[in-house]
Ligand SMILES: NC(=O)C1=CN([C@@H]2O[C@H](COP(=O)(O)OP(=O)(O)OC[C@H]3O[C@@H](n4cnc5c(N)ncnc54)[C@H](OP(=O)(O)O)[C@@H]3O)[C@@H](O)[C@H]2O)C=CC1
């Protein structure tokens with residue numbers, strides 16, 4: 334089926350309400366229907382009700398956002414505005430310390446939140462959990478100094494690599510909190526859900542590794558693809574590089590063109606290889622080339638694989654279908670439908686599909702996410718929901734922005 338045909342297919346979501354809780358029914362693109370159990374209401378009236386109800390039962394988690402003045406921090410603030418059980422009690426910034434969130438991000442001006450403070454002035458006595466949205470390197474020192482009872486979801490790369498020598502090799506600096514590294518759980522939600530549920534410190538995956546591991550992990554686990562010769566070509570929106578001013582990210586440098594970068598040495602390579610090796614029980618290596626696209630958010634990974642002997646494209650499609658049919662945020666499109674970044678923009682969904690290559694024995698996989706949501710803050714919220722015992726989808730049921 335062509336991409337034009339895909340635009341006429343609807344996800345056919347329906348819903349009903351029970352005790353102010355929204356129960357959604359969804360028909361996946363292959364026609365089967367399932368229920369999203371107990372999705373919390375997202376209408377403003379019901380949201381207020383849910384918050385009041387939660388306050389009564391003291392079911393509110395007090396959340397700190399470290400690095401709220403950055404792109405991923407501000408996405409956390411946007412998402413939590415729709416969360417019935419999470420309240421932000423602390424936000425930090427560096428250069429923008431002392432400012433309100435609305436003055437730094439005018440789209441968040443309606444949020445009635447405390448001003449952002451410098452980390453050194455942060456008071457954690459009113460905080461149960463933090464999202465750490467800081468640059469790598471800085472993060473290890475800061476997390477080391479946080480109260481030990483805090484639950485932490487770290488969006489940086491500082492605790493993703495189990496091997497601290499590998500961290501030093503790829504990040505060019507020694508690991509400054511190796512004792513915490515041992516405790517950290519890698520936060521690829523759909524793959525490590527049970528471990529994440531019981532974790533105190535979660536290392537949220539990088540955006541490229543999320544878009545790549547979600548399709549490859551089930552296929553590698555099922556021994557359907559060869560572990561050699563995996564070629565990955567990824568493209569990212571510019572927000573992937575953060576809000577800090579850099580000459581190479583000026584409009585004039587980015588618009589009307591694309592460029593590859595980090596060829597053979599991008600620091601997500603060891604993270605991708607660690608995740609794929611874990612599920613195959615042998616060392617997997619990949620060729621990975623990222624590209625910068627003239628768009629603000631969105632990410633696509635195109636993955637070329639050689640299938641194991643006797644395996645067909647139909648087997649890959651079937652495996653992805655059974656792996657993700659009960660997952661809310663990973664959607665395998667109908668056969669032939671092409672994933673578009675714009676169809677996941679602003680949402681926590683990963684859309685994917687697999688195509689037979691014209692070269693016998695090979696297949697092409699495409700997956701798309703919003704780098705700031707499923708690739709960062711959305712997945713982080715999904716993880717904190719699990720760590721705090723709430724339904725994983727709470728506060729995350731946004732459809733993509735369109736157009
Ligand atoms: N952008 C993306 O798509 C993704 C990003 N990530 C990771 O998430 C983390 C945050 O990324 P992003 O939001 O894009 O980055 P930004 O550059 O947009 O924001 C960084 C934040 O950290 C603060 N900060 C910077 N230096 C310090 C410091 N020395 N001490 C305290 N605070 C500091 C900044 O404050 P101020 O602005 O006030 O100076 C700002 O709030 C990074 O580790 C990034 O790699 C992960 C997945 C995807």
Ligand SMILES: CC(=O)N[C@@H](CCC(=O)OP(=O)(O)O)C(=O)O
Pocket residue numbers: 469488489490538539540541569570571572573574575601623625
């Ligand atoms: C477009 C762009 O520059 N993207 C970033 C990746 C963003 C990300 O996920 O980085 P972390 O591993 O630090 O969390 C990069 O290539 O470095």
